[in-house]
Amino acid sequence: MDKAIFRTRELTKIYRSGDVEVRALNGVDITLYEGEMTVLLGPSGSGKSTFLNIVGGLDTPTSGSVHFGDEELTAYSERQLTRYRRDHVGFVFQFYNLIPSLTAWENVALVTEVARDPMSPDEALGMVDLGDRMTHFPAQMSGGEQQRVAIARAIAKRPEVLLCDEPTGALDSKTGILVLEALAKINDELGTTTAVITHNAAIQAIAHRVVSFIDGKIAQIKTNETRIRPSEVVW
Numbered sequence: 001m002d003k004a005i006f007r008t009r010e011l012t013k014i015y016r017s018g019d020v021e022v023r024a025l026n027g028v029d030i031t032l033y034e035g036e037m038t039v040l041l042g043p044s045g046s047g048k049s050t051f052l053n054i055v056g057g058l059d060t061p062t063s064g065s066v067h068f069g070d071e072e073l074t075a076y077s078e079r080q081l082t083r084y085r086r087d088h089v090g091f092v093f094q095f096y097n098l099i100p101s102l103t104a105w106e107n108v109a110l111v112t113e114v115a116r117d118p119m120s121p122d123e124a125l126g127m128v129d130l131g132d133r134m135t136h137f138p139a140q141m142s143g144g145e146q147q148r149v150a151i152a153r154a155i156a157k158r159p160e161v162l163l164c165d166e167p168t169g170a171l172d173s174k175t176g177i178l179v180l181e182a183l184a185k186i187n188d189e190l191g192t193t194t195a196v197i198t199h200n201a202a203i204q205a206i207a208h209r210v211v212s213f214i215d216g217k218i219a220q221i222k223t224n225e226t227r228i229r230p231s232e233v234v235w
C-alpha cells in the first residue's frame with residue numbers, strides 16, 4: 001500500500017500589497033506518496049514554486065495545513081522548520097548556486113560535513129556520473145555538469161525528499177536529459193521521493209504522476225500507466 005509522505009489540506013497562500021491580493025495557492029488538497037516521482041506543470045504564476053517552497057519548509061501558507069508523515073509542518077516553529085529542511089529535504093533550483101572557489105568535491109563536502117548520516121562526496125558525485133570531475137571548479141564544467149553537482153550536494157545527506165524547481169530550465173535538451181537521468185536514477189536506486197517543477201510538458205512522461213496547476217489550484221492529477229526513460233524524452 002502506498003504510504004503518504006505529504007498531505008496538504010486547503011493550502012492557501014495570499015500575497016497582499018496595498019489593495020492588491022494575489023492568491024498564489026487557493027485551496028490545494030493533495031497527497032504525495034513515498035518513493036514517487038511527481039512532475040508539477042502549469043503556466044507561469046500558477047503557484048508551483050509557492051507549493052514546493054511550502055512543502056519544503058522554505059515558506060509558510062496563509063491558511064491550510066501540510067503534514068510530512070505524521071508531523072504537521074504548518075504547526076512548526078522557525079527553528080523546527082530549519083531542522084526539518086536540514087534533515088529531510090534536498091533542494092535543486094534552476095541556477096546551481098555552487099560556490100565558485102570550491103571544486104565539485106568540496107561543494108558536496110560542505111554539506112556532508114554537517115549531515116547526520118551522509119554518503120561520501122565520492123559516492124554522491126558517482127550517483128550523478130561525475131566521478132571523473134571531482135576536482136573541477138564550477139567554471140570548468142558545463143551547465144548540466146554544474147546542475148549534477150548541485151544534485152549530488154542535495155542528495156548527499158540522504159534526504160527523504162528531493163524538491164526541484166525548474167532543474168533543466170537553463171539547459172539545452174542534451175544536457176537537460178542527463179540531469180533528468182540523474183534524478184530518475186536517484187528516485188529508482190535510493191527511493192527518494194522527488195518532485196520536479198517544469199515548464200516543459202515533454203518531461204511529464206518520466207513521472208509516476210503529473211500534477212497540473214492553474215491559478216493556484218490543482219486542475220488535474222494524472223497517473224502515467226507507462227513511464228519513459230529521460231533518454232527517450234524529445235524536446
Ligand SMILES: Nc1ncnc2c1ncn2[C@@H]1O[C@H](COP(=O)(O)OP(=O)(O)OP(=O)(O)O)[C@@H](O)[C@H]1O
Nearest residue numbers: 015022023024042043044045046047048049050051
Ligand atoms: N513574494 C511574493 N510577493 C508577491 N507575490 C508573489 C510572491 N511570490 C509569488 N508571488 C505571486 O504568486 C503567484 C504564484 O507564483 P509562483 O512563483 O508560485 O508561480 P509558478 O507557477 O511557480 O510560476 P513560474 O513558473 O513563473 O515560476 C504569482 O502571481 C506570483 O506573482
